[in-house]
Amino acid sequence: MRSAQEPNRNGGLMTPSPRPRNQSQFQSTVSVQKNRRFNILILVVRFATFCFSLASAIFMFTNSRGSGSPQWYHFDAFRFVAIAAAIVALYSLFEIGASVWEISRGATVFPEVVQVWFDFSHDQVFAYMLLSADSAGTALARTLREIDTCTANNAFCVQSDISVALGFAGFMFLGFSSLLSGFRVVCFILNGSRFHM
Amino acid sequence: MRSAQEPNRNGGLMTPSPRPRNQSQFQSTVSVQKNRRFNILILVVRFATFCFSLASAIFMFTNSRGSGSPQWYHFDAFRFVAIAAAIVALYSLFEIGASVWEISRGATVFPEVVQVWFDFSHDQVFAYMLLSADSAGTALARTLREIDTCTANNAFCVQSDISVALGFAGFMFLGFSSLLSGFRVVCFILNGSRFHM
Numbered sequence: 001m002r003s004a005q006e007p008n009r010n011g012g013l014m015t016p017s018p019r020p021r022n023q024s025q026f027q028s029t030v031s032v033q034k035n036r037r038f039n040i041l042i043l044v045v046r047f048a049t050f051c052f053s054l055a056s057a058i059f060m061f062t063n064s065r066g067s068g069s070p071q072w073y074h075f076d077a078f079r080f081v082a083i084a085a086a087i088v089a090l091y092s093l094f095e096i097g098a099s100v101w102e103i104s105r106g107a108t109v110f111p112e113v114v115q116v117w118f119d120f121s122h123d124q125v126f127a128y129m130l131l132s133a134d135s136a137g138t139a140l141a142r143t144l145r146e147i148d149t150c151t152a153n154n155a156f157c158v159q160s161d162i163s164v165a166l167g168f169a170g171f172m173f174l175g176f177s178s179l180l181s182g183f184r185v186v187c188f189i190l191n192g193s194r195f196h197m
Numbered sequence: 198m199r200s201a202q203e204p205n206r207n208g209g210l211m212t213p214s215p216r217p218r219n220q221s222q223f224q225s226t227v228s229v230q231k232n233r234r235f236n237i238l239i240l241v242v243r244f245a246t247f248c249f250s251l252a253s254a255i256f257m258f259t260n261s262r263g264s265g266s267p268q269w270y271h272f273d274a275f276r277f278v279a280i281a282a283a284i285v286a287l288y289s290l291f292e293i294g295a296s297v298w299e300i301s302r303g304a305t306v307f308p309e310v311v312q313v314w315f316d317f318s319h320d321q322v323f324a325y326m327l328l329s330a331d332s333a334g335t336a337l338a339r340t341l342r343e344i345d346t347c348t349a350n351n352a353f354c355v356q357s358d359i360s361v362a363l364g365f366a367g368f369m370f371l372g373f374s375s376l377l378s379g380f381r382v383v384c385f386i387l388n389g390s391r392f393h394m
Contacts, residue, residue: 076336076339077336077339127325128325128328128372131325131328131329131332132328132329132332133332135328135329135330135332135333135336136332136333136335136336137336138333138336139273139274139332139333139334139335139336139337139340140336140337140340142273142274143336143337143340143341144340147344175325182379186383186386189383189387190386190387
């Protein structure tokens with residue numbers, strides 16, 4: 001049971017209200033719980049983004065089979081897929097750390113205003129980058145099938161296809177986390193705080 | 198000179214303030230002027246998007262030279278470029294109409310809440326679509342150069358390159374108008390009105 005002395009975490013940001021203390025405190029507790037659930041949802045989505053983009057990068061970086069067959073780094077589009085996926089994996093790892101920090105300590109890594117805008121802008125830019133890379137990768141993979149590169153080296157093409165497909169899955173989760181962080185930006189602008197759903 | 202009887206257009210949406218009537222009316226006039234300037238900026242950006250995406254679609258749709266040479270519709274990525282650019286051109290034309298309507302009549306085509314969300318969501322989705330199409334087009338155009346399709350049919354490749362480049366320019370303006378319509382959504386959530394800068 002919570003003690004009556006527990007401070008109201010959002011009290012400083014709310015306008016003074018004529019509500020009795022108990023009701024205000026109850027609402028504050030509900031708000032903190034909702035915020036915690038929202039942070040856990042963000043953490044799950046970030047973790048999915050990390051897994052898919054890391055898998056996409058690994059599949060592409062390891063896509064070379066001896067000196068006679070084609071290598072991933074001979075194709076611009078595949079280089080773009082590998083590097084974009086690696087950048088998104090690193091970014092997601094950082095954001096997972098930031099999310100765990102926020103859930104465990106109740107405070108953001110950067111100041112709150114920097115954090116919400118940092119998350120949203122990077123989500124947007126990296127989502128565009130990953131989509132662009134994987135679209136280019138898809139176009140190249142289809143062309144390689146048409147010009148008979150894949151008849152001789154089918155394993156190379158299959159591994160490229162898997163990498164691009166994993167990249168698209170990563171993009172879906174990154175787009176979803178961009179929606180969530182956009183929602184946090186709106187909450188911040190509305191209330192001057194990332195709390196308050 | 199404005200008469201004292203002119204109604205305060207945003208009065209119903211503002212919290213009652215102890216300011217004298219003249220000051221409130223002056224601020225309302227400033228707000229309406231700012232809103233008008235913002236709408237004109239949106240109109241200019243929409244017009245630029247329309248011009249570039251229409252040019253991109255025309256350059257791709259007319260990219261065929263007799264029966265012996267390659268046609269744009271033989272390549273998936275070029276079909277995607279042409280159709281995405283055409284869809285964005287049609288959407289931009291509709292949005293130009295909506296913008297002119299709003300500037301001339303002072304009201305949105307759909308109810309305000311529908312209009313701001315419609316604009317923002319479609320800007321986002323179509324920006325992703327156009328970027329994806331043009332990335333795929335770039336990858337295909339680069340591959341065609343490597344497999345000597347362009348040695349025999351240089352004009353075909355040059356026209357494809359121009360179409361893709363125009364599509365990227367259209368994407369830049371569409372991304373910018375997505376920012377502006379996102380700002381209008383935030384304004385709407387904040388104030389219950391697309392006014393109030």
